[in-house]
Amino acid sequence: xxxxxxxxxxxxxxxxxRRRRLWTPGVVxxxxxxxxxxxxxVAPRLATSANPVRSRLGENFRPIVxxxxxxxxxxxxxxxxxxxxxxxxxxxxxxxxLVGGTAVVLAGLLGIAAGLVAGYLGRxxxxxxxGAADIQLGLPFLLLAITLAAIFGPGLGTAIVALVxxxxxxxxxxxxxxxxxxxxxxxVQAAQAIGCSSARVxxxxxxxxxxxxxxxxxxxxxxxxIIMESALSFLGLGIQPPWPSWGSMLSxxxxxxxxxxxxxxxxxxxxxxxxxxxxxxxxxxxxxLDPKLRGL
Amino acid sequence: xxPRYLVVKLAQALxxxxxxxxxxxxxxxxxxxxxxxxxxxxxxxxxxxxxRRAYGFDRSLPVQYATFLGSVAHGDFGESIGFNLAxxxxxxxxxxxxxxxAVGALVVAVGIGVPAGLLAAVRRNSLWDxxxxxxxxxxxxxxxxxxxxxxxxxxxxxxxLLPAAGGESWRHLVLPACTLGWFSAAKVSRVLRSAVLExxxxxxxxxxxxxxxPGAAVxxxxxxxxxxxxxxALLAIELQLLLGGAIVTETVFAYPGMGRLVIQAxxxxxxxxxxxxxxxxxxxxxxxxxxxxxxxxxxxxxxxRER
Numbered sequence: 323x324x325x326x327x328x329x330x331x332x333x334x335x336x337x338x339x340r341r342r343r344l345w346t347p348g349v350v351x352x353x354x355x356x357x358x359x360x361x362x363x364v365a366p367r368l369a370t371s372a373n374p375v376r377s378r379l380g381e382n383f384r385p386i387v388x389x390x391x392x393x394x395x396x397x398x399x400x401x402x403x404x405x406x407x408x409x410x411x412x413x414x415x416x417x418x419x420l421v422g423g424t425a426v427v428l429a430g431l432l433g434i435a436a437g438l439v440a441g442y443l444g445r446x447x448x449x450x451x452x453g454a455a456d457i458q459l460g461l462p463f464l465l466l467a468i469t470l471a472a473i474f475g476p477g478l479g480t481a482i483v484a485l486v487x488x489x490x491x492x493x494x495x496x497x498x499x500x501x502x503x504x505x506x507x508x509x510v511q512a513a514q515a516i517g518c519s520s521a522r523v524x525x526x527x528x529x530x531x532x533x534x535x536x537x538x539x540x541x542x543x544x545x546x547x548i549i550m551e552s553a554l555s556f557l558g559l560g561i562q563p564p565w566p567s568w569g570s571m572l573s574x575x576x577x578x579x580x581x582x583x584x585x586x587x588x589x590x591x592x593x594x595x596x597x598x599x600x601x602x603x604x605x606x607x608x609x610x611l612d613p614k615l616r617g618l
Numbered sequence: 619x620x621p622r623y624l625v626v627k628l629a630q631a632l633x634x635x636x637x638x639x640x641x642x643x644x645x646x647x648x649x650x651x652x653x654x655x656x657x658x659x660x661x662x663x664x665x666x667x668x669x670r671r672a673y674g675f676d677r678s679l680p681v682q683y684a685t686f687l688g689s690v691a692h693g694d695f696g697e698s699i700g701f702n703l704a705x706x707x708x709x710x711x712x713x714x715x716x717x718x719x720a721v722g723a724l725v726v727a728v729g730i731g732v733p734a735g736l737l738a739a740v741r742r743n744s745l746w747d748x749x750x751x752x753x754x755x756x757x758x759x760x761x762x763x764x765x766x767x768x769x770x771x772x773x774x775x776x777x778x779l780l781p782a783a784g785g786e787s788w789r790h791l792v793l794p795a796c797t798l799g800w801f802s803a804a805k806v807s808r809v810l811r812s813a814v815l816e817x818x819x820x821x822x823x824x825x826x827x828x829x830x831x832p833g834a835a836v837x838x839x840x841x842x843x844x845x846x847x848x849x850x851a852l853l854a855i856e857l858q859l860l861l862g863g864a865i866v867t868e869t870v871f872a873y874p875g876m877g878r879l880v881i882q883a884x885x886x887x888x889x890x891x892x893x894x895x896x897x898x899x900x901x902x903x904x905x906x907x908x909x910x911x912x913x914x915x916x917x918x919x920x921x922x923r924e925r
Contacts, residue, residue: 457637460900472892473649556763590764598759
């Protein structure tokens with residue numbers, strides 16, 4: 323017994339079936355793109371044989387293939403230290419996806435737990451957790467990340483901690499709100515009546531009904547976290563040199579943009595492409611799973 | 619607005635500032651020796667001991683916490699290591715530049731977002747609607763540090779229309795404000811579009827049509843004012859995001875605001891200055907929120923009655 327299945331939106335069927343198709347061309351392209359980037363993150367050496375960190379000063383500022391001076395050896399050109407831009411983009415996929423993915427999972431778990439506790443155990447917990455959520459208003463992600471970087475030093479760990487500490491709030495708010503409305507419903511009251519413990523009611527009856535909405539939030543928040551991670555790296559507070567990340571590549575390129583525009587353009591294409599793909603999938607998920615969430 | 623509402627909102631604002639200060643205090647304590655953050659690396663043992671006493675770090679935790687809250691309330695964040703001056707005035711000197719940038723970006727967001735959203739709503743499902751929504755999705759996925767680089771490349775490097783960096787004149791403001799505001803413009807247009815579409819189906823709009831008002835009058839008098847309420851609510855959130863986004867944008871354009879200064883301060887390990895700027899930003903965000911919370915019941919009397 324996992325609650326009333328009839329309440330969920332029918333997937334790929336019913337009168338609105340055509341509108342709720344998952345596999346639109348946009349989604350297929352987005353997923354193919356994401357699979358490519360994920361492949362880069364898992365096995366970068368399959369995509370490029372060039373070394374992303376070794377500098378060759380004689381090879382610096384080679385333009386992209388097709389421009390005078392460019393060659394297939396460096397399809398997207400080289401940077402100020404002669405490092406292959408394409409290789410650095412491929413190797414930069416790992417920190418972006420790793421930080422974003424880890425932070426989404428941890429923030430989701432933390433937020434759901436906080437929301438369940440606040441919504442189910444009542445007033446006292448409620449006040450504490452929602453107060454903690456309010457504090458976010460005065461200490462948003464970037465400010466927290468800057469503070470932590472100043473105190474503990476910059477790095478991937480600092481980035482993840484800042485993302486998790488600011489990312490849990492939407493999950494907690496949603497879980498709590500849905501829980502409060504679900505508590506009045508028959509299937510929850512029935513479960514309580516036959517003697518289920520609070521934990522069992524939450525985990526077996528309430529949480530599965532929240533799944534679709536949480537999945538939508540997680541998708542959008544993953545996209546946001548990729549942007550935030552690269553913003554931190556751009557500011558020099560994320561992954562440290564010489565290891566490549568998309569954000570720090572852009573920050574390097576800023577100082578020689580006039581000489582080598584390609585070094586400032588293609589890492590950004592990688593960020594926007596990845597984030598756009600995640601957002602497209604999220605948008606589609608939202609339309610299919612939870613039409614009520616439009617405008618969130 | 620009832621006095622009670624005012625008091626509750628003021629208390630909430632104070633609570634947030636207290637909460638942020640507490641988070642900062644706890645983080646500093648977790649780092650090990652807090653004095654190490656407050657002195658330069660070259661300071662001798664005597665200087666360290668003197669500061670330890672001066673800041674009360676040799677006393678019990680509750681006393682330290684009370685001392686810390688007291689100094690925050692007085693705006694005393696210690697001496698900037700890089701500037702050898704009290705940290706707060708150094709931070710505040712850069713505040714006007716950051717505010718100018720954020721307000722400039724807000725103007726851009728409203729100036730582009732409102733017309734685009736209205737057009738998208740009025741010409742629903744047209745090509746224009748699709749273009750506006752596509753641009754909004756793209757805007758949501760584009761980080762400002764990249765659109766800023768592209769803007770520098772096109773408008774400063776190739777076309778030589780505007781300066782790429784600095785903050786001396788209004789011309790220096792154009793690129794950063796547009797870069798920062800374009801992101802919000804996309805969101806404003808989306809929210810306005812769906813708000814207009816939602817209000818259009820409301821009972822009072824049907825009544826207005828039924829009593830024979832011309833379409834334009836219904837739109838201007840009944841639909842638009844109600845739809846704009848949700849835009850105002852969004853702008854409050856946006857202004858807060860813009861203030862945060864200013865940190866990144868200022869770094870891209872070497873714009874002399876608080877955001878660029880705080881990043882430089884992290885780089886030079888100038889912790890007192892970082893702390894001062896973070897708390898100034900924080901108070902700013904809370905103030906913006908407070909002002910909007912107080913304006914909101916006036917804009918939408920339905921809410922005042924609910925609360």
